[in-house]
Amino acid sequence: MDKVLIGEVLRPHGLSGELRIYPLTADPERFLKLQGVFLRQGEIDQYLKIIAARVQMDFVFITFEGIDSIDKAEKYRGAKVRIDRSEVPPLTEGWYYFELEGMQVYEGDKLLGTLSQVLETGANDVYVVKGIKGEICVPALKSVVQRVDVLGRRMDVILPPGL
Numbered sequence: 001m002d003k004v005l006i007g008e009v010l011r012p013h014g015l016s017g018e019l020r021i022y023p024l025t026a027d028p029e030r031f032l033k034l035q036g037v038f039l040r041q042g043e044i045d046q047y048l049k050i051i052a053a054r055v056q057m058d059f060v061f062i063t064f065e066g067i068d069s070i071d072k073a074e075k076y077r078g079a080k081v082r083i084d085r086s087e088v089p090p091l092t093e094g095w096y097y098f099e100l101e102g103m104q105v106y107e108g109d110k111l112l113g114t115l116s117q118v119l120e121t122g123a124n125d126v127y128v129v130k131g132i133k134g135e136i137c138v139p140a141l142k143s144v145v146q147r148v149d150v151l152g153r154r155m156d157v158i159l160p161p162g163l
Helices: 028-033 070-074
Strands: 003-013 018-023 036-041 044-056 059-064 080-084 104-107 110-120 125-131 134-139 145-149 154-157
Touching: 003 028, 003 036, 003 059, 003 070, 018 028, 028 044, 028 059, 110 134
Parallel strands: 104 154
Antiparallel strands: 003 018, 003 080, 018 059, 036 044, 036 080, 044 059, 104 110, 110 125, 125 134, 145 154
């Protein structure tokens, strides 16, 4: 199954094995509803059951089954926190960034490149598209983005003059 990145382990918190996690999601409260997550270190995913979770300020603190000391917790410093794609709640409109990244971006029949990153600016998001001629920034506006095919991994745009 596809897995989606939702956080990163920063460090152990306290002596009992609790982990301090930086959430990479707009809704840190989602951690409170999870029964378990995958912690990825390198290329290895390890599924861990959540015993307790809490959100405090900008961080999530989780106690996992089998991690009951600071020494055991220390081994997970820097691990990526991931969940199965099936656990991601559907959006009422729009797309998740992870669904857009990696898409082929076209203007008509011309391939502009691959969407590599979504930048959040104050007014609107900007899609960074890397192609053979370099990198371009495409504003995420309805007047520019004509069609998004998540399953087909394709985005069709009409670039504004001068871009």
